[in-house]
Amino acid sequence: MAEKHGVSRMTARRALEALEAQGLVYSEDRRGRFVSPQRVKYDVSNMVSFVANAQANGTELEIEVISAGIAQTDATLARQLAVKQGEPIFEYTRLFRSGGHAIFIETEYVLAARFPKFLDCDLRQSTTRILESHYNTSPCSGDIVIRMRGVHEDEARYLGLAASQSGIELEQVICDDAGVPFCFGRQLWRGELAEFTARAIVNSQDSE
Amino acid sequence: MAEKHGVSRMTARRALEALEAQGLVYSEDRRGRFVSPQRVKYDVSNMVSFVANAQANGTELEIEVISAGIAQTDATLARQLAVKQGEPIFEYTRLFRSGGHAIFIETEYVLAARFPKFLDCDLRQSTTRILESHYNTSPCSGDIVIRMRGVHEDEARYLGLAASQSGIELEQVICDDAGVPFCFGRQLWRGELAEFTARAIVNSQDSE
DNA sequence: GGCGCTTTCTGGTATATACCAAATTAATTT
DNA sequence: AAATTAATTTGGTATATACCAGAAAGCGCC
Known part of the structure; x- marks a missing residue:
């Protein structure tokens, strides 16, 4: 591409990196560069299962469980869940893909005391659905925060991003x-x- | 910085560009690089004036009117506002700053037929307030879409960003x-x- | 047809230069 | 003291190399 347009390779790379920063193309290490797929819509006002919602929307989702275990609430988590610090919680991380493309990575925390044996469930499905069918608990309201930030190294690996990029x-x-x-x-x-x-x-x- | 750490200037620049892509620092052309200020919070569920809300939150906002005029709805606008294409509308663009830092740039469209002489108002204040006090119209519900995308050239200029960067x-x-x-x-x-x-x-x- | 090896392709990283342009600062003149 | 001018600083852009590492493709062999 560089010689085709009579520019140096570095210049061509920087141009592609710019397109990448704008989200128009993405790069797979040592495989090539490809145009980005369509966006995945998420209606945050809709508290019913994101998974079910996406599927109804024509987006099939693949869920991979990265890790799952038990932990204790730190200060932040305790505040968010309105419990005292040190409360046992289940923590699990899942990677969501669509059409082979990684979309987002999610870490969720549920109170262990309230949902015993939660991790015995198959986590490759909607959390909402598990909680509804096994524990008779349905979501009623939710507080949401959205921001753009740089990805961490491990997140970048799972999402197939360069470590310097940003996500939402x-x-x-x-x-x-x-x-x-x-x-x-x-x-x-x-x-x-x-x-x-x-x-x-x-x-x-x-x-x- | 490059010679201090024994790396080439290009390498140092790329490192700083990475920090920039992550939003930790920003650069002012030929002036220097600075650490980014705090985030500005926006509660999208709250339909009352963003401006008033921000000020109540301790963030003083400066609003600069970039342009204002009358236009006609194109296909997209007509769909959003549920009118037929070609309907006259007021279109105005404003730049919002806080503490001297550009935060976002906004273009709004209001139906000209419904809000006559709208542009005679001082646009350096909340639109909501104008519509309430002058036209007895208050917002009741709203549909919101949030996405990350690359900035256009003119947007980049107003926001002080490089043209290859992304915003929300x-x-x-x-x-x-x-x-x-x-x-x-x-x-x-x-x-x-x-x-x-x-x-x-x-x-x-x-x-x- | 499968297996393993080698070559080629592609992207990633680091470096060294060269030159440009605007902003800042210092120096000089009025 | 104010205005003008020159030097310096700082960021931006483009280029040319060199080398590394993994992925893909080609090839010979069994």
Whole structure:
């Protein structure tokens, strides 16, 4: 490509890196560069299973469980889940793919006391579905944070990104019908593949 | 910096560019590199004025009007605002800064027929406020889309970004209490400065 | 047809130069 | 003291090399 256009190879690379930074193309190490696939839509206002929703939308998702285990809440987690620090929780990380392309990597935390033997379930499906069918708990409300940030090294590896690139982080706390938080999740999306939608409705009165 | 660490200048530059891509530092052309300021939070579930909300949050905002005029709806705009193509609309672009730092650039469209002489108002304030006080129209619901994308050249100039960088685009359609859309806006945020929050509540029943 | 080896292709990283342009700073002049 | 001018600093861009490592393709062999 460089000699075809009479520029040096470094210049050509930088041009491609620019396209990469804009999300138009992506690169697979030592395999080649390819144009990016379509975005995956995620309606964050819709608290029903993202997986089921995506599939209804015509996007088939493959879920790979990267790790799963038990841990204790640190300060941040304790605050998010409204429990005291040191509470046992199940922690599991999953990689979501669509059509062979990594879309996002997610780490979720659920309270171990409330959902015993949670990790015995097959995690290659919607968490929402597991909690509904096995524990009779459905999501009722959720708080979501979205921001763009640089990827960590391990995230970059799973997502097939260069370590210097950025993605979109989506954090959500899911609460039951009593308003009690029971699940906290943090997703890191490949930025060029993410598209979030939300519907806002003005609360007639928002006391306190 | 290069000679201090015994690497070539190009290598040092690439390292700084990586930090820049991750949003940790930013560069001002021929002035220097600086660490990035704090993020600006935006609660997209809150349909009351973003400006007022930010100020209540301790963030003072400076608004610069880049351009303002009248235009006609193209296919996309007509669909978003649920009018037929060619409808006259006011179009204005504003740059939002905080503490001297450009945060995002926004282009909004309001129906000219419904809000006559809209452009005579001082646009360096919340649109919501203008519409409420002058036209007795308040936002009631809104549809929001968030995605990461590469910046265009003119956007990059206003935001002080390199043309190859990415930002976060936020589109929103604002509807009145009758569910009729009256305003469409598209914001492009510096990715490292944006933080969006939302609150999702499961609709008991979502007919059709 | 499969297996293993070698070559080629492709991307990644680091370096050394050269030159440009704007912003800042220092020096000089008025 | 203010204005003008020159030097310096800083970032940006383009180029030419060199070398490394993994993936893919070609090839000979069993």
